[in-house]
Amino acid sequence: MHLFPQDRCLICHEIIHPAIGWGALFSQEKEHFICPKCDGRFEKIDGEACRICNRPFHSLDGKFRDGNLCHDCYRWEEEPEWQGFLDKNNSLFLYNDFLKEVIAKFKFRGDYVLAKVFAPFFKDELARIAPDFLVPIPLSRERLVERGFNQAAALLIASGYPTTELLTRIHSEKQSKKSRSERIHLPQVFKVEPNISLEGKKVVLVDDIYTTGSTLRHAAKLLKEAGAASIQSLTIAR
Amino acid sequence: MRFTIKNGILLPSNTIEDSRPISQIPALPQPPLNQDYHFNGNLQQLLTGKQLLLNDIPFPLNEIQSHYENGYVTYRHGIIYKGKQPACARCGNKDQQWFAYYPCARCGETCLYCRQCIMMGRISGCTPLIGWNGPVPDTIHPEKISQWQGTLSKGQSEASNRVVGAIQENKELLVWAVCGAGKTEVLFAGIEAALAAKKRICIATPRTDVVLELTPRLKAAFPEITVASLYGGSEDRHLYAPLTIATTHQLLRFYHAFDALILDEVDAFPYTVEESLQHAAIQARNPASAMIYLTATPNEKWQRECRSGKRAFTTIPARFHRHPLPVPEFIWCGNWQKRLQKNRMPVNVLRWINERIQANKQALVFFPHISLMETALPILRQFAQTIEAVHAEDPDRKEKVQKMRAKEIPLLLTTTILERGVTFPNIDVAVIGAEDTIFTESALVQIAGRAGRSKDHPKGKITFFHYGKTDEMLKAKRQIIEMNREGLKRGLLDC
Known part of the structure; x- marks a missing residue:
């Protein structure tokens, strides 16, 4: 029995020592989910970045940049059948080794409670974007049963936002094993829920990682064709 | 997973009304062994002495279920409730702060899960631990089991005899050997005795590098014996072997498996700090089995127990090269x-x-x-x-x-x-x-x-x-x- 349970870091399980000061005394204490040391290992995305996918330019070779777009987005936008579907991606952190470990534990090991680590950041972003619909990227039925939960939906639930299941997956193969060109030239992997009107709506797609943007662009294309006014995406990692 | 009980048998079920997650079924029935059933030999190899999750088993659920219905496979609770207090059956965790909840797509309920051993796959309220109840795979050993040619120092051979004795009589023994005494060689005679008696034996050590270093040495000493080398991500996961070398963490996947368990560096991190590993070591042993502890530096409690005669132990006080230890x-x-x-x-x-x-x-x-x-x-x-x-x-x-x-x-x-x-x-x-x-x-x-x-x-x-x-x-x-x-x-x- 712990009479006075101390907050423990959800990532490293060390005890979190609360900061003592006037602020802590007079304002309502925020709940602490991670320790300052783990917090410091996340690298926030800031500075100049690609207009669409949010890829920071400071770590990118100049030859992979075309104006205010990165070369990947430039190539997507060049193709008429993919042009202008994804308006903007928002990502919280760089996909560094530390974040890789945390996301792997969250998604593949299935440590659901780690969604709380990202929830405060998701709340801030979603308050800023103010979407009409929040759509988690769906898993196939078989993968959902294997993992026990959908990691994108878990992030939204932990942030206190409702999810709208506008999409279902028709293909079940794993994305992570495919090359870029295989991903891009894949037939449509999603279908849209027909009974919800998307006319003029602002939709935000939610996923854990933005890698090539192919999943998100496939989903965005479908939703725009179904009438949505704008599609943004929100992910933990870029 | 949700189960329902029909005719005294657990059946996996997807309908919510008449079924419950496994942790909410207090007594799990075990059907009697059907001698006429043709069991799958690969499943037997994989499951003997183990406790695995469904995701760890590369066989379809209906095949596992059919082995259960014929008495060959066991289902145990992943999470055990004592009143309202949950405990993880695999790692022994009872600490509230190491449990969390999630909305589970498998059982459709808010499911409690253990965070402490989650790196070995998630155990939740609806997780069955799957084991084997049928016959043990046959192992046929060559006449000459050990091919080891080396010689033991006087100190080593005294300790070696004690190890053989402990393994034959299913006793506990602490081998307290100074750094550089040559602990590994002391085990060879004991391993040979265990194998000759058709016992399943395991050497567990805290670190992967030690597993990697020991494996070739043991394979060379016992060239015709199957040796499983287990650590995070190793390829021998599905291998049934009379001789296993594993990191202490891997013991979490075993249940009543070994007739002799050798625990290396018992005083070292993480074994001393993580109670789950001590729990794992106890669970991995057969109820009647030998336990050999190896260390150069037993903690104070153990030293006291040795001195007062409460703990069986043997020392190797000198190095293999017969020179005294340098004194700081x-x-x-x-x-x-x-x-x-x-x-x-x-x-x-x-x-x-x-x-x-x-x-x-x-x-x-x-x-x-x-x-x-x-x-x-x-x-x-x-x-x-x-x-x-x-x-x-x-x-x-x-x-x-x-x-x-x-x-x-x-x-x-x-x-x-x-x-x-x-x-x-x-x-x-x-x-x-x-x-x-x-x-x-x-x-x-x-x-x-x-x-x-x-x-x-x-x-x-x-x-x-x-x-x-x-x-x-x-x-x-x-x-x-x-x-x-x-x-x-x-x-x-x-x-």
Whole structure:
């Protein structure tokens, strides 16, 4: 029995020592989910970045940049059948080794409670974007049963936002094993829920990682064709 | 997963109304063994002595279920409730802070899960632990099991006989062998005896590198025996073997598997800190089985139990090369931390290091904390630019140890990470700040055990620089002197 349970870091399980000061005394204490040391290992995305996918330019070779777009987005936008579907991606952190470990534990090991680590950041972003619909990227039925939960939906639930299941997956193969060109030239992997009107709506797609943007662009294309006014995406990692 | 009970048998079910998650079914029925059933031999190999999750088993659920219905497979609770208090059946966790909940797509309820052992796959309220209840796979051993050609020292062979006895009689035994005594060779006769009696035997050690180092040695000693080598991500996961070498963590996947379990470095992290590993070791053994503990430095409680006769033990007080253990020397070095803050170091420490560099004698220098070590590094590099420092999170750790072996580094600064396991043939050893609480008796004995390892250079100098002697330092020195005395008395030393 712990009479006075101390907050423990959800990532490293060390005890979190609360900061003592006037602020802590007079304002309502925020709940602490991670320790300052783990917090410091996340690298926030800031500075100049690609207009669409949010890829920071400071770590990118100049030859992979075309104006205010990165070369990947430039190539997507060049193709008429993919042009202008994804308006903007928002990502919280760089996909560094530390974040890789945390996301792997969250998604593949299935440590659901780690969604709380990202929830405060998701709340801030979603308050800023103010979407009409929040759509988690769906898993196939078989993968959902294997993992026990959908990691994108878990992030939204932990942030206190409702999810709208506008999409279902028709293909079940794993994305992570495919090359870029295989991903891009894949037939449509999603279908849209027909009974919800998307006319003029602002939709935000939610996923854990933005890698090539192919999943998100496939989903965005479908939703725009179904009438949505704008599609943004929100992910933990870029 | 949800189950329903029909005719005294558990059936997986997807309908919510008449079924429950497995943890909410208090008594799990086990059908009797159907002798006429043709079981799958691969499933038998995989499951014998194990406790696995459905995701770990590359066979479809209906095949597993059919083996269960015929009595060959067991379902156990993943989470066990005592009243309202949950416990993880695999790692023994009962701590509220190590449990969490999630909305589960498998059982459709808010499911409790254990975070402590989640790296081995998630155990939740609706998870069955799957095991084997049928016959054990047949193993046919060659007439001559051991091909080991080496010889044992007198001390080793005395200990070896005790190990054989303990394994034959299913007893517990502590083998207390000094660093460099040659612990592994002491096990060979015991392993052979176990295998000859068709016993399943396992050597568990805290670290993956030790598993990787032991595997080829055991395969060479027992060339016709199947050896499973288990660590995170190893390929032998599905292999049934009479002889298993595993990291202590891998024991979490075993249940009543071994007739003899050898636990290496029982005093070391993480075994002593993580109760789950101690739980795992107990679960992995058969109720009637032998347990051999190996260590150079048993903790105080165990030492007391040995002295008062409560714990069966045997010592190997001398090294294989029959020279006494070098005894550490204590040297007071003043408030060295304060000096370091001013970017200086005690004069006697600097002199000690300079002498080594001048004489071209390699040395390991231990520090209690990374930050202090990193402040000291630039100061010490005035003697040689090639001096390096290493710690647990150093990405270049392996390369630096390799360079030290190749004699490309004259002096290696380190935290306690190199306190055990690594051997350099001819080195001196210093501890800066031996009074720090991180340097326990066992840590200091292990550190002292780095010096004088090879028979060509059996003498090495060990110096503990301190700012006030501690009990732990005195106990460490006493333990080393005591071992030398015993070695002399039993005629295990030449001097």
